[in-house]
Amino acid sequence: MKTNYITLSLSAVLLLGIYSCKKVEATSVEPEASADSKAIVSDSISSAASMEVKDKQFIKTADVNMEVKDVYNATIAIEKSAQDLGGFVTKSNLQSNVVYEDTYNTSDTDAMLIKKYKSENTIQVRIPTEKLGEFLTFINTNKLFLNSRSINAEDVTANIRYSELEAKRNQKTSENIDHIKNNKDKVTLDDNNMAEGNLQKLNTMSMADNLKYSTVDIYIKEPRLRIAEIAVTNTDSIDNKYKYNFIHDAKNGLVYGFYLIQRIIVGLINIWPIVLIAAGVIYFVRKRKIKKSGIPKTSEQNS
Incomplete structure (x- = not known):
């Protein structure tokens, strides 16, 4: 047991x-x-968005082309996400392309304007490089259909090293120029070397900025046409209402005729010399014709 x-x-x-x-x-x-x-x-x-290699420096860019349900809402969401991640928007060009519009009268005073349109937006965003993958993930949640997406990681390690060597060369050249005797040529050499140094500094600053912030170009559009219904005034009824007023137009006609007579009289007064000369010419011509027609009559009577 x-x-x-x-x-x-x-x-x-x-x-x-x-x-x-x-x-x-x-x-x-x-x-x-x-x-x-x-x-x-x-x-x-994509691993390119978050790729890190020891002793390597990468400038990362991305290009996204996709269709979304609502361009305006997607734009607001993308811009807010960029701001929350420490980035900023450098371009946002939202526009609605109207393909058809017409107005339909619904009453004597009201009408409805119908527009068929498609919205699109081109956005450029600068995002901290370490947040690029997170930002692209957020963009992916807004898509209905992804047309294309490209992510580039450019290795600029050699460029950075070359920039450092150029900075040292520029500094060495500046020191050598200082030992030259002061003359016109020294001023020219110093000015050229300083200009080259400033350009090198600008390139270094630009590269540092591109390393810190990745550029993302985004193109979004809606897959189908949207319709906007806008309440407007029935302009046809307004035009018909005020198009013709007999009493008003008759009164204006009388006034216009009176002023027209005045203008004709004033015009004749302005050209009185011409009227006088014309009257004189007509008088003499007619008088001469009468004389000519009177001579044959006398001869016939004598015979």
């Missing part, structure tokens, strides 16, 4: 040990699965 009890106790201890080992194994597997799921999410954006 005692032997059976000992055997049962050992069996229970053994089973508990096996169960504990399986539980530990199951627990250790869960972080691995979580890590795999994170890797899948990261891979969906």
Whole structure:
């Protein structure tokens, strides 16, 4: 009996040990699965967005072309996300392209303007390079359809080294110029060297800025036409209402005729010399014709 009890106790201890080992194994597997799921999410954006290599410097840029449900709402969300991540918007050109519009009268005073349009926006954003992957992930949540996406990581390690060497060369040249005797040529050399140094500093600052902030160009549009209904005034009824007023127009006609007579009289007064000369010419011509027609009559009577 005692032997059976000992055997049962050992069996229970053994089973508990096996169960504990399986539980530990199951627990250790869960972080691995979580890590795999994170890797899948990261891979969906592209390793180029978050790539880091020892002793290498990369200037990263991205270009996204996609269709969204609402361009305006997507624009607001993208710009807010950029600001929250420490970035800023350098360009946002939102516009609605109207493809058709017409006005339909709904009553004597009211009408409805119907516009069919499609909205689009071109956005350029500067994002801290370490936040580029996170920003692209957020953009991906706003898409209906992704037309294209490109991510570039340009290795500028050699360029940075070359810039440092050029800065040292410029400094050495400046020191050599200082040892030259003061003359006109020294001034020219110093000025040229200073201009070259300033240009080199500008290039260095620009490269540092591009390393710190990645440029993301985004083009978004809506897949189908949208319709806007705008309440307006029925202009046809307004035009008909005031198009013709007999009493008013008759009164204006009388006034206009009176002024027209005045203008004609004033015009004749202005050209009175011409009228007088014309009248004189007509008088003499007619008088001469009368004389000519009177001579033959006299001769006929004598005969």
